[in-house]
Amino acid sequence: MEILVCVKRVPDTAENEIEVNRDGSDIERDDLVYSVNEWDNYAVEEAIQLRDKVGGSVTVITVGDDESEEVLRREMAMGADNGLLLCDDAFEGSDGKGIASLLKAAVEKGKYDLILSGALADDGAGQVGGMLAAMLDYPYASLVNKIEVADGKLKVGREIEGGNQEMNEIQLPCVLSIQTGINEPRYVGIRGIRKVASVEIPQHGATDLGVDPTAVGAAGAKVKRVDYFVPDMGEGAEMLEGSTEEITAKLIELLKAKGGLK
Amino acid sequence: MAGVAVFTYIMAIRMAPLVKAAPDRRFDRIPQRIFNVLKLWLAQYRQPRYKLAGVVHIMIFAGFLILSIRSCSLVVIGISDSFVVPGFGGLLGDVYNILKDYAATMVLVACAIAAYRRGVVKPERYAVPAKYGKDHTAEALFVLGLISTLMISESLFEASSVAANVQQGLHAESLAPASLAWFFKTALLSTSVETLQTIHIATFYIHDLTFFFFLCFLPLGKHFHVITSLFNVFFMRIDRGNIKPVQHGIKDEDLDNLESFGVKKLEDFTWKHILDFYSCADCGRCSDNCPANAVGRPLSPRFISIKGRDLTFKNYPIYPYGSPFKKSENLIGTIYEEDEIWSCTTCGACEQECPIGIEYIDKIVDLRRGMVDDGLVPQSLQKPLRALEKRGNPWGKMEKKRADWTKELPEGVTVKDLAKESADVLYFVDSITSYDDRMQAIGQATATVLSRAGSDFGILGKKEKDSGNEIRRFGEEMLFQTMKEMNTDAILDSGVKHIITADPHAYNALKNDYKGLPPVEHISQFIARNVKSGAIRLKSANGDGKVYTYHDPCYLGRHNDVYEDPRSALDAIGGLKRVEMERCRDRSFCCGGGGLMLFYEPEEEQRMGVVRVEMAAEAGANVIVTACPFCLVNIEDAIKVAGMEGKMEAIDLSELIAQHLQ
Numbered sequence: 001m002e003i004l005v006c007v008k009r010v011p012d013t014a015e016n017e018i019e020v021n022r023d024g025s026d027i028e029r030d031d032l033v034y035s036v037n038e039w040d041n042y043a044v045e046e047a048i049q050l051r052d053k054v055g056g057s058v059t060v061i062t063v064g065d066d067e068s069e070e071v072l073r074r075e076m077a078m079g080a081d082n083g084l085l086l087c088d089d090a091f092e093g094s095d096g097k098g099i100a101s102l103l104k105a106a107v108e109k110g111k112y113d114l115i116l117s118g119a120l121a122d123d124g125a126g127q128v129g130g131m132l133a134a135m136l137d138y139p140y141a142s143l144v145n146k147i148e149v150a151d152g153k154l155k156v157g158r159e160i161e162g163g164n165q166e167m168n169e170i171q172l173p174c175v176l177s178i179q180t181g182i183n184e185p186r187y188v189g190i191r192g193i194r195k196v197a198s199v200e201i202p203q204h205g206a207t208d209l210g211v212d213p214t215a216v217g218a219a220g221a222k223v224k225r226v227d228y229f230v231p232d233m234g235e236g237a238e239m240l241e242g243s244t245e246e247i248t249a250k251l252i253e254l255l256k257a258k259g260g261l262k
Numbered sequence: 263m264a265g266v267a268v269f270t271y272i273m274a275i276r277m278a279p280l281v282k283a284a285p286d287r288r289f290d291r292i293p294q295r296i297f298n299v300l301k302l303w304l305a306q307y308r309q310p311r312y313k314l315a316g317v318v319h320i321m322i323f324a325g326f327l328i329l330s331i332r333s334c335s336l337v338v339i340g341i342s343d344s345f346v347v348p349g350f351g352g353l354l355g356d357v358y359n360i361l362k363d364y365a366a367t368m369v370l371v372a373c374a375i376a377a378y379r380r381g382v383v384k385p386e387r388y389a390v391p392a393k394y395g396k397d398h399t400a401e402a403l404f405v406l407g408l409i410s411t412l413m414i415s416e417s418l419f420e421a422s423s424v425a426a427n428v429q430q431g432l433h434a435e436s437l438a439p440a441s442l443a444w445f446f447k448t449a450l451l452s453t454s455v456e457t458l459q460t461i462h463i464a465t466f467y468i469h470d471l472t473f474f475f476f477l478c479f480l481p482l483g484k485h486f487h488v489i490t491s492l493f494n495v496f497f498m499r500i501d502r503g504n505i506k507p508v509q510h511g512i513k514d515e516d517l518d519n520l521e522s523f524g525v526k527k528l529e530d531f532t533w534k535h536i537l538d539f540y541s542c543a544d545c546g547r548c549s550d551n552c553p554a555n556a557v558g559r560p561l562s563p564r565f566i567s568i569k570g571r572d573l574t575f576k577n578y579p580i581y582p583y584g585s586p587f588k589k590s591e592n593l594i595g596t597i598y599e600e601d602e603i604w605s606c607t608t609c610g611a612c613e614q615e616c617p618i619g620i621e622y623i624d625k626i627v628d629l630r631r632g633m634v635d636d637g638l639v640p641q642s643l644q645k646p647l648r649a650l651e652k653r654g655n656p657w658g659k660m661e662k663k664r665a666d667w668t669k670e671l672p673e674g675v676t677v678k679d680l681a682k683e684s685a686d687v688l689y690f691v692d693s694i695t696s697y698d699d700r701m702q703a704i705g706q707a708t709a710t711v712l713s714r715a716g717s718d719f720g721i722l723g724k725k726e727k728d729s730g731n732e733i734r735r736f737g738e739e740m741l742f743q744t745m746k747e748m749n750t751d752a753i754l755d756s757g758v759k760h761i762i763t764a765d766p767h768a769y770n771a772l773k774n775d776y777k778g779l780p781p782v783e784h785i786s787q788f789i790a791r792n793v794k795s796g797a798i799r800l801k802s803a804n805g806d807g808k809v810y811t812y813h814d815p816c817y818l819g820r821h822n823d824v825y826e827d828p829r830s831a832l833d834a835i836g837g838l839k840r841v842e843m844e845r846c847r848d849r850s851f852c853c854g855g856g857g858l859m860l861f862y863e864p865e866e867e868q869r870m871g872v873v874r875v876e877m878a879a880e881a882g883a884n885v886i887v888t889a890c891p892f893c894l895v896n897i898e899d900a901i902k903v904a905g906m907e908g909k910m911e912a913i914d915l916s917e918l919i920a921q922h923l924q
Contacts, residue, residue, distance in 0.1 A: 015652050031661075
């Protein structure tokens with residue numbers, strides 16, 4: 001099975017203190033550290049496990065600048081076979097639809113049976129997977145937490161309310177967005193990254209992909225970010241007071257009242 | 263002859279995995295190694311740490327040493343009747359004969375006691391939990407029976423000859439009074455000479471057959487230690503606090519070229535580590551002292567060895583003759599489990615206790631290196647490891663906030679930033695003291711103590727990275743190397759002449775894992791030294807009504823032998839009432855582990871810290887003093903978990919000293 005996994009380089013929320021910059025145009029990026037979007041890690045791990053089970057190859061793809069190569073390498077250190085970087089000045093400032101159309105162009109240049117993405121990104125809106133499927137006219141399943149391979153088809157699961165599981169059958173080729181918890185992504189050490197440090201990663205620009213530069217990037221974006229700000233503080237949380245026993249009793253009472261406990 | 267041949271064959275097969283194993287460097291520092299042999303092997307130095315078992319073992323061991331000469335000469339006597347061991351013809355021979363009669367008697371008595379302990383008392387530490395296979399009592403009793411047979415047959419052989427000679431009025435050797443042989447002789451005096459003849463010959467054959475059977479039986483199980491322990495002690499680790507290189511003979515800068523990292527298959531262990539497997543006598547002392555085992559984590563060091571030995575025996579079969587060696591499989595998932603290997607805090611209690619120098623920490627670290635290389639790292643550890651890679655601390659806090667703790671210092675205390683100024687001394691703070699709200703108090707106390715003692719010191723600030731003590735011990739060698747390089751550069755650039763830290767994990771890493779740094783000192787050593795010189799003067803604790811006990815941090819005590827300085831620092835506080843816990847000094851009980859161990863989520867029935875806090879209460883203490891931020895985290899948490907708030911408190915040595923500065 002030929003699998004393409006769409007990944008994204010994001011500021012690591014666990015290791016950064018995210019602050020809005022002074023003019024509200026962006027977040028403060030000076031001291032940020034970046035990593036692979038957490039959901040994407042699960043998608044790549046799932047792809048590797050599928051490949052190891054049924055054969056084929058795993059390609060990881062991202063839209064970004066030179067620095068995004070780092071996340072491709074990390075995923076290749078995990079076990080992905082190929083990396084593909086979509087990189088062009090014209091791509092900068094793309095909205096979700098722009099990104100999806102770039103990915104669509106790359107998918108059409110290759111031959112993939114299965115396309116995975118993370119369910120959402122730390123800094124994203126969870127929109128690209130669905131749009132990509134629609135543009136490709138592929139079937140789409142979101143929030144997937146289980147994949148079983150059947151003949152020419154997949155059985156995919158997702159968690160529904162109350163911890164219950166739903167299973168769906170889906171035709172290949174298709175696009176799936178992957179939920180965390182579907183597997184336990186393997187660790188990638190410094191050593192693993194160094195091993196793939198010198199592997200050539202192909203870069204595709206607008207002409208390679210055959211996309212109109214004005215249809216993507218800031219020029220083609222129909223969704224534009226207009227402001228960042230810190231919302232006004234609402235009413236403070238209710239502080240429970242008293243001895244540990246009293247606090248526990250009050251908490252249980254409140255939880256029951258609000259329907260949190262049955 | 264057959265006995266010797268079989269024994270040689272078995273030993274040759276047993277040597278095979280040692281030859282195929284990874285290299286190890288164990289032929290250095292020969293005088294130290296000989297000293298270890300004399301102390302641990304010949305003098306059985308660690309045996310009496312368990313009093314009764316230790317004394318019984320010493321009796322059997324000493325008896326064996328004495329009787330080995332006799333047993334060998336008996337073999338030759340079978341061929342040549344008049345054989346005498348060279349040099350044993352005269353007085354020496356007579357003395358030896360008396361000695362060996364008593365030795366045989368002593369061994370028999372010791373066997374009886376040992377059998378009673380094994381068969382009736384059944385101490386807890388010999389038990390084999392169901393998941394680890396069958397009980398080993400039968401083998402132990404069988405061997406005790408063999409030894410007893412040897413002793414009885416040897417004595418009867420001697421006694422029957424002497425009794426016959428006495429009856430015939432011939433010259434008879436005198437037997438040591440009240441020895442086993444002497445009793446037999448006395449009992450046999452009225453037996454006919456013919457019967458004595460038969461007994462003499464029969465016991466000779468019984469003795470020799472048993473001797474060779476025993477010899478060939480030794481390499482088949484836990485009694486292999488009778489042969490291997492001498493070598494195991496000779497080759498045992500000499501340094502402590504250190505970790506073996508990924509592969510002996512490969513320099514740090516060439517590590518990238520290695521095909522695979524760590525131990526994945528049996529033969530990836532070094533030959534000394536396989537010799538360890540052979541040498542394990544199954545005494546259970548390691549596991550009896552292992553904190554992970556004590557709180558029900560899925561780790562028992564004893565079975566790291568036993569399972570390793572069973573696999574070695576299985577993969578290198580002796581019977582039937584000519585069996586091919588088996589292909590090695592991954593150890594993780596077959597004989598060892600991931601959780602088992604992650605459960606170890608590397609506290610070193612097992613190695614401290616082992617009477618014959620079996621190593622565990624290096625094996626655990628090597629297995630972890632293998633798991634890290636294969637990506638098998640629990641999610642709970644992946645996050646802090648990634649944060650260390652990105653930010654140089656396991657919480658992923660910003661580098662620029664590393665020195666934030668210096669914003670709240672007592673009046674008159676200033677901490678230099680070595681990026682801007684120079685100083686004689688570097689205070690290496692390390693991550694937890696830099697970032698943890700509670701532990702920052704240790705940093706502030708340490709700075710206060712250093713400052714009041716007149717030390718010219720500073721910190722690296724945002725240039726400091728995690729010391730990496732646990733990064734290395736959790737198997738992420740390359741990340742450790744990165745930290746080591748960055749810290750080494752920063753330290754050498756700062757031009758300091760001396761390093762002080764209040765974190766024993768940092769102390770250990772800088773002292774034992776880093777190379778080419780100025781001398782490193784722990785704050786407790788600094789305090790003890792400056793109290794002595796008068797640079798630090800302390801108020802008395804009179805009337806605080808508290809009873810203090812000192813908890814030895816593993817990386818200060820066991821790994822670096824710093825036991826006295828923290829105690830003398832405490833005792834320098836006049837009127838401070840201090841008691842010792844039963845498990846103190848080199849038997850200290852790990853609080854739960856530091857560094858990355860704080861992030862690991864083990865399966866366990868109880869927290870180590872809770873067990874430790876209970877030990878302190880049992881000793882009659884109501885304040886636990888420690889000298890390590892990780893110990894303080896674990897013990898303070900444990901006091902809460904145990905519901906002992908108000909009854910027990912924990913404090914770091916540096917804080918206590920800072921409170922009592924004059």
